[in-house]
Amino acid sequence: MAENKENPISINDVPTEILYQIVSLIPLKEAARTIILSSSWKHLWTPIQVFLNINSDQITSQESGQQMSRVVSSFLNTYVNSYQILNLSFLESNSVSHEETLFMKAIKGVDKELYISFHGECTNDFSLSIELPLCENANLFSLKTLHLRSITGMARSFLPELFSGCRNLETLSLEKCNGLQYVDLKAHDMLHNFVILDCENMRSVNILSAPNLKSFLYRGTLAKIELKEVPKLCDVTLNLKGTTTLSDCNEFDCEDIVSLLASLKDVEVLTLSGWLLEWLCTRGVTLDMLEFKFDKLKELSWIDYCMNRQKRDSLAAFLTLTPSLENLFIKIDEKWSAVPSPHFHESWPYVWTDNLHSFQLKHLKMVKFFGFKIGEDDQMLASLMDLLLKRAIAIKEMSVAEPENKLSWRVAKIPQSHLKTIKSSSTRTSYSSKSSSLLLSLSDKCYFQLTPILV
DSSP, X not given: OOOOSXXXXXXXXXXXXXXXXXXXTSOHHHHGGGGGTOHHHHHHTOOEEEEEOOOGXXXXXXXXXXXXXXXXXXXXXXXXXXXXXXXXXXXXTTOTTOOEEEEEEEEEOTTSEEEEEEOSOOOSOEEEEEEOOSSOOSSSTTOOEEEEESOOGGGGGHHHHHHTTOTTOOEEEEEOOTTEEEEEEEOOTTOOEEEEEOOTTOOEEEEEEOXXXXXXXXXXXXOEEEEOSOTTOOEEEEEOTTOOOGGGGTTSOHHHHHHHXXXXXXXXXXXXXXXXXXXXXXXXXXXXXXXXOOTTOOEEXXXXXXXXXXXXXXXXXXXXXOTTOOEEEEEEOTTSOOOXXXXXHHHGGGGOOTTTTTOOBTTOOEEEEESOOTTTSHHHHHHHHHHHHHHBSSOOXXXXXXXXXXXXXXXXXXXXXXXXXXXXXXXXXXSOOSSSOEEEEEETTEEEEEEEOOO
């Protein structure tokens, strides 16, 4: 087709109606990036400005909460198949200058999703009781995903009204709510996913009832977590990122953590911070004391800020409780926090269990290492490889991924009879090139060959 040089087509010439249709086909996070394309795309994200005449002393009243809920309901029913932004502000009616105070910003997605970010300082700690309705409510009936960020104390009167309309809610997320300390959840049979991220002052999470909850993700400081009446829970993440001192955790009884682990014994997918067992270890708790195993666990992701001999033994001890494990991911990230405890190394020998040297992972088929630095962590990496290959009798794949170098390696243990041939080939023993294989040695009789995986 010949190029039309006289009438070139510009992205600014696309009709607004078509732009809305295009954006509606893109997931929300990617769609928001279209704001940088041109003035026409930026116009799509112009917020709807709503002002409420509410006195400051009435903001937390039930009537104000109902009024704000009606605004959100109307917002969700406007332009159903397009993204929209809502800025909800208070207009102080007693003020001569009519000063505006932004209360929250909401983004509505096309997949029946709502993201709300609250504004204002959170000066006091507070608790949140979430009770999702059993009966239908026409106001927010279609909403399936609700993400709340930076909840403030001023929002507490609004949230019960909001939750009362979420009959078909499937995913609920709380993020960076720094004043939030206690959460109680009682959900209907539609809620499938519950997420809590980076709420720094969290002390307690209590899921009282969620009959169809399948996934629970918690990332933050150590908190007392209780899971009750969650019969279908199968995917759990406990990422204790950001916990830096044990002094903040002294109020917790190790029985609470053991009880939490017991409530997870029937899950199939588990992401667990090695920090958790490290914390138990400082309290003198051994895995031999546990009266249960994770018999249904198929996939385990083990995350920590480093790997050393003690942490390797901790992982091995936990693996003795996973007889049905099929996939294992070991992830190292230096950004995760350590546990600075003077009694740590004194307590660590208790991590050893009686069957640490005899357990078998009969169903383990795949092992992947992430975050290990080839050339620096070779000995520990080889030690883990040797441990797992000795315990797994049906393993089919073992690999090492280096995200920073955008490189992955396939692992193979070298039999003694082939060692001379491997050594005399072009295989490297140092990390100098990404194009050839690498030979790791654990001892004079134990070698592993790492072969680059071409993507």
